[in-house]
Amino acid sequence: MSTPSNAPTILEAKDLQKRFGAVVAAQDINIAVGLGDKLSLIGANGAGKTTFMNIVTGYLKPDSGSILLEGDDVTKLNPRQITQRGVCRSFQIPQLYEPMTALENIMVAFGASGRRFSMLRPADDAETVDQAHAMLKRFALDDYADRKVSELPGGVRKLLDIAMALVRRPKVLLLDEPTSGVSVDEKFPLMETVMEALSTEEVTVIFVEHDMDIVTRYSDRVLAFYQGQVIADDDPDEVLSDPAVQKYVTGSAKGGAAKEEAEA
Template structure:
């Protein structure tokens, strides 16, 4: 049985001067899918994510979350409908503790940003602790964010995105800036933290080993176009992906 469609992008176009960042993109994402967006820098991955979250508006086309047209909505409106994201550079309060960052995030979702201290009730602290536990951060709950290593900050940024119980989670390069020996354990922690609930996740990633291990679908971008959309095994085997994304085909030609 095919899962219902959660996100539907229709004929998206986006240009920055002479640069085409999105060219007639038509993409459907089903509930519960784990999708990796791959492509070289400037291929259009982050532009696609930014259009979904409302940070950029397409020049043409539309985006639907279930049956709702979110194209004209602001980022805050889209977030309240159940779309959350983490950033390549974590968006945190460095002078606050890990738990206080969680409480600020929950206050934002509860429209209490100017008086976030009331969020520090037992139920909110308990929920924040549960999320920290899920992402293996509970031992850092009282530490200032400025004291944390880069990988831990990344995990905290993702945990903050989960405070609104999103339907769709977008992760922008979750392993970038993380050491080679830490990135695989970190991504394992992320995927365990997402749990078995029907949460749809899209993650931008450059490490193909991470993609093979954690995605059940790959969407590959090149010059604002989708050049492959399939399972990791099939997508990574296409000539266009091997030429424009992984570079394997060029290396083989050069070697020959």
């Protein structure tokens, strides 16, 4: 089990195994992630990245093995229980309420993080409104506060989805392809905004990414997946220079984007 950082371990995967019929989605996965790490997951379509994220967040149960959060076994918990324990996630396709405004979406997230929330009586007190505005500003979204989600550009939707995930102040934040569907010109500004917004939080960030330039710039550790196994685990330069990674993941020398499309 590799844990390159000196930070205390926040998340562990121990001996994870998962098969879908003859397809091996996870085999002998042993990972320890430190508090505050910025970890990227790379790999071709079907390599096991999304399976790993789904197991961590409780959407999928392993055939065997376990997930530990701060030393506690959370493998059998459902997604809501794991979220309450401090693991939050944004999705490749933003999970937003399209008829509502950006501000209303953030307010729903604040309301849902409380104990007395009801969709029939959303949190709309002055304190929550102020918190929602502050979160929008943190992600440079304040100009979009009163616009409906259905009118927002793709990059803005991505940021809003991540902002909603951060409302709970998670210990571990998983981002599923944060730059997919975003134009080349928007990718770096989007990631800069996200990382700046996260800079004041003591949060571990795990993100799936296919753009190797994004991986190199924004992660301090990279896990490369191939056929359900981790074939490399190190800093970005070492992993992207690995011959096996170049053969099975990037399809090119270090710094090139992966050939494969995003994992479904």
